[in-house]
Amino acid sequence: MLHYFLYPLSSDISVFNVFRYITFRSVWALLTALIISIIAGPWFIRQLKRVKFGQYVREDVKAHLVKAGTPTMGGVLIGFSLSISVILWGDLTNQYVWLAMLVFFGFGAIGLADDYLKILRKNNKGLSAWSKLLGQFLAAAAVMALLFNMPAYSTNLVVPFFKTFTPDLGWLYLPFAVIVMVGASNGVNLTDGLDGLAIGPTIVAGICFAVLIYVAGNFGMSAYLQVGYVSGVGEVTVFCGALVGAGMGFLWYNAYPAQIFMGDVGALSLGGVLGFLSVLCKQELLLLLIGGLFVMEALSVILQVSYFKFTGGKRIFRMAPLHHHFELKGLPESKIIIRFWILSALLGLAALSVLKLR
Ligand code: 57M
16 A cells, blocks of 8 residues: 555655565564564453453363363464555555455465364364365365456466476366465464474465565566576565564464464464465475475374374374474473474575576
């Protein structure tokens, strides 16, 4: 919005010329979301406590019993600071920015219903896994149907490390893109089991996609790096800046020992939007590296459940997802979190270096 009102004044006040630059507005979108969430955080936490929107904790992880009652649904705070920042700093005539917001709030609505049901029923059982999954597929399919008629929609699959090998998936691309978004959403959800464990890698991924989307939307840079040019998508860099800032502001209070959890409203929306960002910049397979931590956590569950069923009750890990395995091995929670963050940052750097290794 500031871009809309202030940039036209740049002919009289030249300093307002900066509002045309996506990089400038992305940095300020990050700072704005960060400051809003840090300032609003304490009030928001007090409101959640007042209405008793506290976490119900399963008994089978003794170390977590102390966390019972921690305010949850912190994803609402993330959405609040993200939205204000995007409205202030984004070009609201850009259709891709609105689609990204739609993904965030579409997946977030499913998570909100799940979180609210858990609180209403006073247990950890919200929406059934199938109804949650159905909602995610419908939300992702609806967004892909809207994207279908836009220039950013392409059925070619970019394969990391290959410049010219971009197989055309044809109509199969639609279900593929939906699975990317739903998979990412559930990957973040499974990872969100220790203080700051999900939001850390989400911040890393948001930074990576800010770079990838900026390059994809910049004709000169996309040609130089030989990545697909997607006209108009560069504006979503501002959304990425706001996402990173909102995540950092949330982490200010979710850091160990957490004063707030993001809830499914946060985990599902953040994961879904990371999946969508990978679709926008045509880096769906690179998401496996950028979100490698989420992939690891989800894989540990798949392996554990499959092995458990196959062997009639044996386990590979002491407990899945992977962070619980290390917890039950006696690693302190904060050590697990920081080590997972380090791994996530290395994966993000590796993913960005792939842009040159082709
Ligand atoms: C999402 N939710 C956390 C919080 C957060 C199939 C199976 C793998 C499913 C999985 C599951 O239930 N996943 C749900 C993980 C929960 O966090 C809440 O959920 C939101 C995210 N969706 O925002 O509101 C608990 O995580 C802890 N937490 C923190 N700090 C945070 O910042 O400490 C969360 C955020 C919170 C809090 O204790 O209550 C969760 O873990 O449930 N199931 C599991 O992950 C369980 N694993 C399991 O059953 N493994 C089995 C089989 C099924 C694979 C096995 O290994 O044999 C673990 N989770 C729990 N207990 N709660 C282990 C047992």
